[in-house]
Amino acid sequence: MRHRTLTAPGASAAAVAPRARRALIALSITVTTSYGVLFYAFPVLAPAISADTGWPLAHLTAAFSASQVVAGLGGAVVGRWLERSGPRVVMTCAAVVAVPAIAGIAWAPELWAFFAAWLVAGVAMAGLFYPPAFAALTRWYGPRRTRALTVLTLAAGSASTIFAPLAAAVEQALGWRGAYLALAALLGVLVIPLHALVLTPPWHRTTGTDRPSSGSNTVGPVIASPAFLALTAALTLGAFGVYAVVVNLVPLLDTRGWDATTAAWALGIGGIGQVLGRLVYAPLERRAGPQTRSVLVLTACAATTALLAAVGAPVALVMVIALLAGMARGIFTLLQATAVSDRWGIERYATLNGVLHTPLMLAVALAPWAGSAMAGPLGGYPALFAVLAVVGAIAAVTVAFTRPERAA
Numbered sequence: 001m002r003h004r005t006l007t008a009p010g011a012s013a014a015a016v017a018p019r020a021r022r023a024l025i026a027l028s029i030t031v032t033t034s035y036g037v038l039f040y041a042f043p044v045l046a047p048a049i050s051a052d053t054g055w056p057l058a059h060l061t062a063a064f065s066a067s068q069v070v071a072g073l074g075g076a077v078v079g080r081w082l083e084r085s086g087p088r089v090v091m092t093c094a095a096v097v098a099v100p101a102i103a104g105i106a107w108a109p110e111l112w113a114f115f116a117a118w119l120v121a122g123v124a125m126a127g128l129f130y131p132p133a134f135a136a137l138t139r140w141y142g143p144r145r146t147r148a149l150t151v152l153t154l155a156a157g158s159a160s161t162i163f164a165p166l167a168a169a170v171e172q173a174l175g176w177r178g179a180y181l182a183l184a185a186l187l188g189v190l191v192i193p194l195h196a197l198v199l200t201p202p203w204h205r206t207t208g209t210d211r212p213s214s215g216s217n218t219v220g221p222v223i224a225s226p227a228f229l230a231l232t233a234a235l236t237l238g239a240f241g242v243y244a245v246v247v248n249l250v251p252l253l254d255t256r257g258w259d260a261t262t263a264a265w266a267l268g269i270g271g272i273g274q275v276l277g278r279l280v281y282a283p284l285e286r287r288a289g290p291q292t293r294s295v296l297v298l299t300a301c302a303a304t305t306a307l308l309a310a311v312g313a314p315v316a317l318v319m320v321i322a323l324l325a326g327m328a329r330g331i332f333t334l335l336q337a338t339a340v341s342d343r344w345g346i347e348r349y350a351t352l353n354g355v356l357h358t359p360l361m362l363a364v365a366l367a368p369w370a371g372s373a374m375a376g377p378l379g380g381y382p383a384l385f386a387v388l389a390v391v392g393a394i395a396a397v398t399v400a401f402t403r404p405e406r407a408a
Helices: 013-053 057-073 075-085 087-107 111-126 130-156 159-198 219-224 226-255 260-287 290-310 315-344 349-378 381-401
Strands: none
Touching (some): 013 057, 013 111, 013 130, 013 159, 057 075, 075 087, 075 111, 075 130, 075 349, 087 111, 087 130, 087 159, 130 260, 130 349, 219 226, 219 349, 226 260, 226 290, 226 315, 226 349, 290 315, 290 381
16 A cells, blocks of 8 residues: 555645545445445344254354454454554455455354354454444544535445345355355455545544643543543443344334234334434534533434334334434434544544444444343333333433533
């Protein structure tokens, strides 16, 4: 990689803008592809894997969940590396690691090898999913970052729509092993070159220390501050509730007598709401400050979860609630992306956001299992959703205490 992307902060905005636009287009493609290959293909292919190998579905899911845990634990390390070296190096290396990891999943002769390959895939996820892309766009776009982040999340929101049917079709033609090999090849020919050749806007190298010249850039005291700890707790609780709702919505509706097709439509309508919610975020940002905006979004997540717990009919009303829940979930994604920069600026965003997203990604990884595990002891899925609504309400109260003691 001969082209240098690290430069002084005084680089011309006019010179940066065209490359930033190209980088946004590239990231919209690569993040969508990465989520599709590394995340959304698995639920589609898992039954075929279990049927072919005899490996229990629960064990396959455990391997997949372990990869999410690895990705979460790697977030802070990736954030610091990205600040020092820039997104081009970090995200290209992550894509290079992902290709043999996915091939290893395809070729795994035993369950332990399948598990090991997913752990390596988790390392790649830490450098391919939203957090590093958010960090790159936040730095490159500065005051215009919300528009860029919205474009990215709108594009990546289509990952399941594109890759779930694609994975199913390829599996029918090539089997699950052939499907994963084809997906590895797609990631290799698409994501690696786009990262290597297009993520070239200037990147100001940070010192990598916790004692830069500006107090607003100091990482250690920020991470230890009550505001940052409250923000981390609030968004982690919010993420747990949001993702537990997504995974357990169909079982909830099943217990209420809904047929599988209608329940799937409710889940799909939530996906439409997620896209609509992301379009709402920019106007909300203009009208409400960080604390108020955060409280409103997390309250909306909690309220729609409570409505899903309480309302089982008529179908049309539940569909409307599912749409509203999806909108709240879509806004929540952008809230996560902007929470750090809203409070502490963009200079050390990559490191701070990496630290913030570590427990968030762990919550996302554990939410599907924890939600279903809690349903039985609580007495059913309506009671589970009621508890998740309370979790969301606690998050909404906690996020009100996330104002830094002094302005960034």
